[in-house]
Amino acid sequence: MxxxxxxNIAIMRKELIVRPLLKPVALAVASITLVACGNEEDVxxxxxxxxxxxKTDLTQEQCEVAYQKALEEAARTxxxxxxxxACGIEFGQRYCHQSPDGFFVPYMxxxxxxxxxxxxxxxxxxxxxxxxxxSYHGRVMLSDGTVIGSAGRSSYKVPKSTLSSKPTPTRTVxxxxxxxxASAKSNxxxxxxxxxxx
Amino acid sequence: xxxxxIMERAxxxxxxxxxxxxxxxxxxxxxxxxxxxxxxxxEQIEKGIEGPTEDVHQMCLAVVEKVIHDDELMRRFCLxxxxxxxxxxxxxxxxxxxxxxxxFAYSGVGDAKLYENNADTPTSIYETGFWQWLWxxxxxxxxxxxxxSDQFNSLQEKLVNRFKEISILTPNRTLHFxxxxxxxxxxxxxxxxxxxxxxxxxxxxxxxxEDIGRDVSGSFTDLSDHIITSMFKLYPWEFMFxxxxxxxxxxxxxxxxxxxxxxxxxxxxxLPMLWKLFPNHPNLLPAxxxxxxxxxxxxxxxxxxxxxxxxxxxxxxxxxxxGMAISDGPYGxxxxxxxxxxxxxRFGDNYTLIGSWLVDNQAAGISVRExxxxxxxxxxxxxxxxxx
Numbered sequence: 182m183x184x185x186x187x188x189n190i191a192i193m194r195k196e197l198i199v200r201p202l203l204k205p206v207a208l209a210v211a212s213i214t215l216v217a218c219g220n221e222e223d224v225x226x227x228x229x230x231x232x233x234x235x236k237t238d239l240t241q242e243q244c245e246v247a248y249q250k251a252l253e254e255a256a257r258t259x260x261x262x263x264x265x266x267a268c269g270i271e272f273g274q275r276y277c278h279q280s281p282d283g284f285f286v287p288y289m290x291x292x293x294x295x296x297x298x299x300x301x302x303x304x305x306x307x308x309x310x311x312x313x314x315x316s317y318h319g320r321v322m323l324s325d326g327t328v329i330g331s332a333g334r335s336s337y338k339v340p341k342s343t344l345s346s347k348p349t350p351t352r353t354v355x356x357x358x359x360x361x362x363a364s365a366k367s368n369x370x371x372x373x374x375x376x377x378x379x
Numbered sequence: 380x381x382x383x384x385i386m387e388r389a390x391x392x393x394x395x396x397x398x399x400x401x402x403x404x405x406x407x408x409x410x411x412x413x414x415x416x417x418x419x420x421x422e423q424i425e426k427g428i429e430g431p432t433e434d435v436h437q438m439c440l441a442v443v444e445k446v447i448h449d450d451e452l453m454r455r456f457c458l459x460x461x462x463x464x465x466x467x468x469x470x471x472x473x474x475x476x477x478x479x480x481x482x483f484a485y486s487g488v489g490d491a492k493l494y495e496n497n498a499d500t501p502t503s504i505y506e507t508g509f510w511q512w513l514w515x516x517x518x519x520x521x522x523x524x525x526x527x528s529d530q531f532n533s534l535q536e537k538l539v540n541r542f543k544e545i546s547i548l549t550p551n552r553t554l555h556f557x558x559x560x561x562x563x564x565x566x567x568x569x570x571x572x573x574x575x576x577x578x579x580x581x582x583x584x585x586x587x588x589e590d591i592g593r594d595v596s597g598s599f600t601d602l603s604d605h606i607i608t609s610m611f612k613l614y615p616w617e618f619m620f621x622x623x624x625x626x627x628x629x630x631x632x633x634x635x636x637x638x639x640x641x642x643x644x645x646x647x648x649x650l651p652m653l654w655k656l657f658p659n660h661p662n663l664l665p666a667x668x669x670x671x672x673x674x675x676x677x678x679x680x681x682x683x684x685x686x687x688x689x690x691x692x693x694x695x696x697x698x699x700x701x702g703m704a705i706s707d708g709p710y711g712x713x714x715x716x717x718x719x720x721x722x723x724x725r726f727g728d729n730y731t732l733i734g735s736w737l738v739d740n741q742a743a744g745i746s747v748r749e750x751x752x753x754x755x756x757x758x759x760x761x762x763x764x765x766x767x
Contacts, residue, residue, distance in 0.1 A: 183424065183529050183766060184744070185512060185536035192578060193509060195399025246604075253603075353592030353600045358624030360589035363559050363614070366710075376564045376757050378502030378613055379645075379689035 221338040226307055226321060226329075228291040236335070237294045244294075246352065247304045251292035255306035258324035259286040273311040290321070293329075293339075380487025381418045382726035382762075385524075388413065388517050400510055402564045409760055411506060413514060417731070417747050417764040423487050424531045424745075424766055431491050431662045432481055432735040432742040435653075438660070439496055442652045443470060443643045455668065456648045457686050457713040462620045465629035466639045474638035475545050476739055477572075477611070478504070478538065480746075482755070483662075483733045486724035490661040491733065493653070494718075498644035499637050500613050500689070502564065503761060505571035507736060507746040508534035511763040529766040532744035534736055535575060541738050542579035549634045552609040553582040555601060559614060560587050564757075569613050576611075588614050597627040609634040616642035617687045647684045647716045666718040680720035685711040691756035696720060706754045722753050730755070 227233035233244035261284035262268035268277035272287035280286045290309040307321045309332055320328045321337070330337045363377050388394065391413065395403050403411035419427075446452040447470050453463055480501035485491035512532055518524040546554075556573045558565040573583045586601040594600055599607040610633055612619075619625055620642070628639075643649065650666035657663060667675050675681060680698040688694075692708025697717070723730040732755040734746040750759040 183421075184515070184532040185508075185534070188509065188512060188535055189578065190513075192574065193398055195397070250604075352594055353604050354595055356592040357589055358593060359591050359614070359619060359622050360559055360587075361622050362618035363588070367561070376502055376562055377559055377615060377618070377689060378500040378565055378568060379497045379691075 221340055222295060223336050224329075224339050225294045225336050226291045226334075227294055233292075233294060239294060242352075247292060247294060250304040251289060251306040254304060255286075255289040255324070256280065259289070259306070259308070260324060260326070261286055271310065271312045271315075272308060276309070276311065290332075293323075293337075380420075380423055380485075382415055382729070382731075383418055384415045385413065385518070388514070388521075391514075394513075394517075395510075398510070398513070399570070400505065400567070402567055405564075405758060408758060410758065411510070412749070412760040412762050416762055417726075419487070419531070419764060419766050421529075421766055427485060427487070427491055428483065428733060428735050428745060429531070429742040431483070432737060433740065435481055435493055435496075435662055436479070436737055436740060438653055438657050439498070439644050439649065441656060442649055443640055445656065446643050446652065447471075447640070452652070456643060456646050457617075458642060458646075459620050459625075462625065462628065462639070466642060468629065469635070469638040470640035474635070474640065475541075475548060476638060476641060477541055477545070477636050478739075478743075479637075479641075479644065479737050480504075481735045481737070483735055484721055484723050485733045491735075492664050492721050493650075493662055494664075494732070495647065495684070496644050496649055497734075499641045500615055500645070501734075501736075502568050502613070503734065503746050503748075504534065504538075504736070505568055506761050507532060507734070507744055508538065508575075509571065511746075511761075514763045515765060524765065525767060527767060530744070530764060531766060534738065534744040537738035537741060537743045538572070538575040539579045542576045542581055544739075545634075545636065546579065546581050549609060552634065553584050553605070554636075555584045555586055555607045555610045557586050557588050557591065557610060557612045557614065560589055565613050569611070572611060588612065591624070593624055593627060596631075598631045599624070599627070599633065607633060609636070611636040615645070615687070615689065617646070647686050647688070650684075650718055651716050664719045664721050666716060669715055669717070672717060675717060675719070678719050681717040682720050683715050683717055685715055686713040691754050691759075694754050706756060723755070732759070 225236045227236055230244045230248050233239060233247060234241055239247065263284065265274060265277055265285050268285040268287060276288050277285050278288060287308045289306040291307050293305045293307055305323055307323060307329065310317050310320050310322050312318055317328055319332055321330060321332050322328045329339050367375055446456060447467050458466060478501065479496060479498040481496050482494040483491040484494060512530065512535065515524065515528060515530050519526055519528055554576055556569045558569045573585065576583050584601060590602050592600040601607060616639060651668045653663055654666045665675065665678060680696060683695045683697055685693045688708065688710035691706055693710045694706045723732055728751060729749040730753050732748045734748065736743045736745065745764065747762045747764050748755050748759045749762055750756065
């Protein structure tokens with residue numbers, strides 16, 4: 182046979198991908214899980230940029246970047262609730278707010294900083310769990326409900342899987358340094374889009 | 380090699396939508412055309428195209444090896460001196476190549492003749508690797524084509540395997556994919572390659588060329604301020620070499636796909652160099668630099684091609700065929716090379732070009748393009764093929 186024996190047709194379908202960014206039903210904390218023992222990594226949890234500077238080896242600027250990234254990550258991944266009271270039961274009403282997409286989400290209470298440089302910096306947001314009827318009351322958890330330990334500890338042991346390697350955040354000082362030749366040449370061709378391949 | 384009419388699949392446009400193939404029709408003209416297909420014998424494919432494709436590719440690599448060590452030739456290839464180290468280093472490191480496409484004039488009999496090598500930014504890969512594969516599958520499933528029909532097209536399979544190899548060479552990097560804004564064809568091509576990389580298990584991301592940023596240390600960044608450490612760019616190296624961020628190329632730690640040494644192969648100066656190193660090779664056409672035209676005095680018609688050009692732009696004929704056809708375009712300021720005129724074979728009213736794909740060093744399939752004129756350009760129709 183001179184052709185590909187098998188092509189995974191399902192992954193080639195594109196139409197299904199065109200869907201709203203958010204699932205119609207709010208996610209909430211689906212299931213609370215305790216971290217497993219074993220392949221673990223030491224992390225610090227910083228409650229502020231200053232806290233980050235004092236607790237970790239990162240510089241002021243690196244801590245600021247980590248804080249900003251964690252905020253962005255929280256905006257994207259924080260557990261979502263349909264009502265303020267639903268969010269409040271788990272995280273305390275005072276610590277919940279409405280996100281731009283209309284759901285109610287807890288405020289980030291801090292962010293994880295990993296000492297393991299080979300993983301790159303990690304900026305996962307963490308949330309303080311306040312459901313007084315739960316045995317996990319007073320614990321710190323990640324967006325997906327993974328409990329990493331009691332609040333206020335100087336460091337935590339977490340499985341490496343929660344430190345999924347993130348690219349190193351940096352600050353971009355300029356953009357637009359590529360593309361100018363195509364732009365100059367695109368004036369030719371009467372407004373039709375041009376491929377820059379061949 | 381025959382051109383045979385066939386019924387279009389019922390509602391194939393709907394199927395195209397389902398799979399996100401958006402540029403099958405452009406500016407009201409058919410680009411994907413399944414009202415006919417080309418039929419080859421296995422011998423035509425294997426001896427006529429597959430063998431010569433791998434041979435010519437090896438000859439092209441021999442040209443790179445020669446040019447890379449020769450300042451005078453680097454100049455002839457119009458490569459900016461400031462980028463020589465960057466280009467050379469990528470070759471000496473053995474930076475891996477993903478793919479290329481050799482364009483041949485081939486009629487089913489005689490030797491396929493190399494027109495050019497699209498080694499840096501080849502397109503029409505989605506149509507080839509996936510869409511024409513699906514066309515054959517659908518037509519065999521519905522009984523329109525014989526179940527013995529095959530296709531020279533292991534492109535997708537080989538691409539996925541090649542991405543795996545590339546990720547083993549530089550593990551744990553996110554592979555960023557990039558192309559220019561405002562070109563659905565390029566965006567679709569890059570999306571396809573990203574799908575193949577994902578299938579191979581790589582972490583991927585996308586950024587437009589125009590949106591690439593730079594941090595204080597000279598690292599390139601995407602729109603999330605993540606540092607780019609591995610990048611596939613559907614954007615010509617010779618453009619990048621002229622642009623503002625080119626000063627950081629080679630100083631930051633990026634695995635480039637295609638690697639910079641491909642700028643020697645995607646360059647039309649390759650053609651006269653091939654003829655110098657492998658004169659009278661059956662798959663080559665005589666080709667000459669502009670200042671060596673006296674060597675071509677016994678050739679009655681030549682094609683004039685810009686050193687840098689894409690999509691069949693700025694091609695003209697001299698000598699006997701002068702005035703026959705000419706293509707417009709924004710290229711040519713770096714000068715031209717000349718290649719002996721060898722017109723494409725005609726099937727009915729169509730001039731037909733064979734694009735022969737390589738993944739790394741392996742021949743991986745073909746695409747067939749048709750045009751009413753002798754110069755194949757970006758709007759030339761794409762037709763599927765079978766082996767029977």
